[in-house]
Amino acid sequence: MIPALRGTRDILPGEVEKWQYVERTARALCERYGYVEIRTPVLEREELFAKGTGEATDIVQKEMYAFTDKGGERITLRPEATPSLVRAYVEHNLEQSMASAKLYLMGPMFRYERPQKGRYRQFHQLDVEVFGLSDPAIDAEVIDLAWTLVETLAIPSAELVINSVGCSECRPQFQKALLAALGEDLPKLCEDCQRRATINPLRIYDCKVEADQPIIDRLPHAVDYLCEACQAHFGGVKRQLDAWEIPWRISHRLVRGLDYYTRTTFEVLGQTLGAQNALLGGGRYDRLVEHLGGPDRPGIGFAAGMERLVLALPESVAGDRVQAFVVGIGDDGRAEALRLLRELRRAGVSAQMEFETKSLRGQMKRADRLRARQTLIVGGDELARGEVTVRNMENGEQRPVKRAEVVADVRHSALGIRHSETTTGDV
Numbered sequence: 001m002i003p004a005l006r007g008t009r010d011i012l013p014g015e016v017e018k019w020q021y022v023e024r025t026a027r028a029l030c031e032r033y034g035y036v037e038i039r040t041p042v043l044e045r046e047e048l049f050a051k052g053t054g055e056a057t058d059i060v061q062k063e064m065y066a067f068t069d070k071g072g073e074r075i076t077l078r079p080e081a082t083p084s085l086v087r088a089y090v091e092h093n094l095e096q097s098m099a100s101a102k103l104y105l106m107g108p109m110f111r112y113e114r115p116q117k118g119r120y121r122q123f124h125q126l127d128v129e130v131f132g133l134s135d136p137a138i139d140a141e142v143i144d145l146a147w148t149l150v151e152t153l154a155i156p157s158a159e160l161v162i163n164s165v166g167c168s169e170c171r172p173q174f175q176k177a178l179l180a181a182l183g184e185d186l187p188k189l190c191e192d193c194q195r196r197a198t199i200n201p202l203r204i205y206d207c208k209v210e211a212d213q214p215i216i217d218r219l220p221h222a223v224d225y226l227c228e229a230c231q232a233h234f235g236g237v238k239r240q241l242d243a244w245e246i247p248w249r250i251s252h253r254l255v256r257g258l259d260y261y262t263r264t265t266f267e268v269l270g271q272t273l274g275a276q277n278a279l280l281g282g283g284r285y286d287r288l289v290e291h292l293g294g295p296d297r298p299g300i301g302f303a304a305g306m307e308r309l310v311l312a313l314p315e316s317v318a319g320d321r322v323q324a325f326v327v328g329i330g331d332d333g334r335a336e337a338l339r340l341l342r343e344l345r346r347a348g349v350s351a352q353m354e355f356e357t358k359s360l361r362g363q364m365k366r367a368d369r370l371r372a373r374q375t376l377i378v379g380g381d382e383l384a385r386g387e388v389t390v391r392n393m394e395n396g397e398q399r400p401v402k403r404a405e406v407v408a409d410v411r412h413s414a415l416g417i418r419h420s421e422t423t424t425g426d427v
């Protein structure tokens with residue numbers, strides 16, 4: 001046996017239904033908010049992320065699946081989607097061809113991290129990005145979409161945290177204050193923090209080393225150093241979130257592990273995930289499009305970890321059930337049952353039949369295992385009367401239905417069930 005690679009996983013039947021539910025919900029919501037899907041390659045040039053995600057980030061320094069291909073080019077499996085979407089936006093001049101550049105993507109990302117619950121080497125993101133809009137209301141819209149996704153999935157005790165990391169005007173002041181406050185404590189911090197202090201001091205807030213925490217807790221807060229424009233922007237975001245009654249709290253440590261952020265940053269934290277508690281994270285990146293060779297256009301977005309959303313789902317999500325199980329008794333009954341099976345499927349009903357076992361008992365057992373909603377029985381008596389016996393598997397009630405009417409009958413009750421389910425939970 002050749003096992004799967006460490007940090008990668010198979011998503012098996014039984015779990016895949018949860019994935020389909022999360023994907024369906026995410027897709028429906030994105031489209032309701034006016035975002036359109038984009039699909040970009042998993043393979044990109046290494047320099048896209050070195051430049052986009054940032055040379056100083058852990059992702060680029062330690063976690064990229066980068067290699068030289070047979071043509072001698074430096075290639076990487078994408079560790080995140082934001083630089084890819086910026087590249088596509090610039091490369092195809094989407095600004096001209098799209099009414100508004102509001103995009104989403106779903107797919108696998110790759111980071112060579114230490115695997116643990118909620119952290120994998122191949123994982124999947126829903127990535128949402130908006131280009132060209134700078135009003136605080138669009139920040140609030142993106143946060144609303146993220147929050148509504150978590151709410152619609154009924155993920156319990158989620159929490160929205162926000163912060164502002166300022167812009168190129170005010171950030172230098174904050175960094176100076178940060179380094180001054182660190183002062184003599186700097187040599188007491190871990191090796192990673194020493195490195196961060198010289199490359200990008202904001203990253204010190206990402207530190208998880210226990211002994212460093214008391215020092216980091218005493219450091220100044222980015223929001224106290226914002227320039228007027230950044231202050232006004234952050235005020236606008238908070239006001240709009242309040243107007244929409246979306247609950248938030250400020251986390252001063254939320255500077256995020258990527259270099260491109262300006263102004264708004266945010267995360268939604270789940271309570272059931274242990275150490276890897278960020279269900280999703282994102283923020284504004286007003287310089288990135290230009291930095292990657294495009295026009296001077298702002299951007300904002302977020303990415304949700306699909307594995308983490310699936311892990312945090314409440315227990316009760318199950319896949320669709322088989323609507324009709326067809327049972328044939330005797331050779332003629334079986335021939336008629338096979339005809340009926342195909343008619344049902346062509347009418348849009350999910351229908352199954354047992355091909356191997358001939359006994360009535362064996363067939364009914366199979367219907368139970370599949371949790372079929374109804375069983376349609378065709379035996380000698382039914383054939384003689386031109387009927388099918390329809391058994392409701394939930395309450396055991398049986399009724400005869402005319403053969404000519406049975407497809408419409410089953411289809412009608414299947415639609416009825418689907419309708420009553422979608423009006424309660426589904427999107």
Ligand code: HAM
Nearest residue numbers: 080082119120123278279280281282283301302303305
């Ligand atoms: P990120 O915080 O690196 O941001 O990742 C976003 C989400 O992806 C995390 O909150 C987490 O749920 C999930 N995630 C990250 N790494 C792993 C992993 N190794 N295993 C499982 N899940 C993981 C970004 O990727 C930015 N591109 C987000 C963004 C979009 N900012 C602006 N636009």
